Amino acid sequence: MRTDIFARLDREPEPPKIEAPRMSRHRAALFGGTLAFYLAIVFAVLVTSWLVALDWKVMLFRPYQQWPELHAFLDYYVVLGQRGPTAVMVACWLGWRSWRQHTLRPLLVLGTALLLLNVTVGAVKLGLGRLGPHYATQIGSAEMFAGGDIFPSGHTANAVVTWGILAYLATTPRARRYLSAVSATVSLGVGLTTVYIGTHWLSDVLLGWAAGLLILLALPWFEPLIARTESWIFDLREQWREHRRAGRAAPAPAAGGTPEPVLLPQSIATEGAAVTPVTAEGAAVTPGTGAPAAGHLAAGVRGRAHHVPTVCPERPGAAPTGARRPPSHPDHGPCCSTTGPAARPMTGG
Secondary structure, three states: OOOOOOHHHHHOOOOOOOOOOOHHHHHHHHHHHHHHHHHHHHHHHHHOOHHHHHHHHHHOOOOOOHHHHHHHHHHHHHHOHHHHHHHHHHHHHHHHHHHHOOOOHHHHHHHHHHHHHHHHHHHHHHOOOOOOOOHHOOOOOOOOOOOOOOOOOOHHHHHHHHHHHHHHOOOOHHHHHHHHHHHHHHHHHHHHHHHHOOOHHHHHHHHHHHHHHHHHHHHHHHHHHHHHHHHHHHHHHHHHHHHHHHHOOOOOHHHHOOOOOOOOOOOOOOOOOOOEOOOOOEEEEEOOOOOOOOOOOOOOOOHHHHHOOOOOOOOOOOOOOOOOOOOOOOOOOOOOOOOOOOOOOOOOO
16 A cells, blocks of 8 residues: 555645635725724824833833843744745745645735735835934934835744745635634734833834734735746646657667668669669669669679669569679670570581
């Protein structure tokens, strides 16, 4: 009994086509509300409102000093929000899903989400230029436009997008609920961990949650582009396969480049004629070598080695083709003549 998992999976039927989510009214309303929350946080930080004062209170509280026993564990836990390790782990799982479902959609959705994350979050980070808590210069200041790159929190936004993709690509409502709860828990923990170790302000984490959720909610708008990209990749694969099959079916050229001899059809030969193979260009070919004979030897003219005797079909008892016969003399008559040469007189008779 075979236990090879790959052989068993190859025998499984192809799963039905999975419908991509659409931008429903409910999703559009969530997107609009999240966008308003995002803009409100940016405005509150820019005007140095109560949210900035809260940031300073949490930072001066120094949670990593209040609960130092958690520091060792949270240093590893925050890796769940780093882009490199999480992207590799999720890409491996979605690659397995793509192979099982015979589709590239899971990997293309992940690539699209990460591209949107890098563009949107990176642009806001560099545009606002906020400094982190460890590099703050003035108490109570928002530390904006100072050359920093921590607003919004990249760890938090990456955790929301990377782990939220699993829920977005779930194929059943039950799996979607469970994966949504898991991704929310992981992203919430990653955001609070960055506040605990002092690498981000609290407002950075709030904006990171909003930024990641906006990307997940906007993915249905990119589904048509993802479908066209998948179709284009499969078309390229088929063209490549056809090209390979055509290359294998092409005949191989003759070795050495020697022209193949062309044998002319044998007709009833005249006296002393011989059939000699010739090439397509009309050059005589030396038997057994495949090379053109020097000087284009004519049939039955030069040498007995190139003379092929002709057998007359009318003469009874004619020797079979290829039998040894004495060469005919040019003075003799045709081989098919009924009157042979004159009898030689016997001496002494």
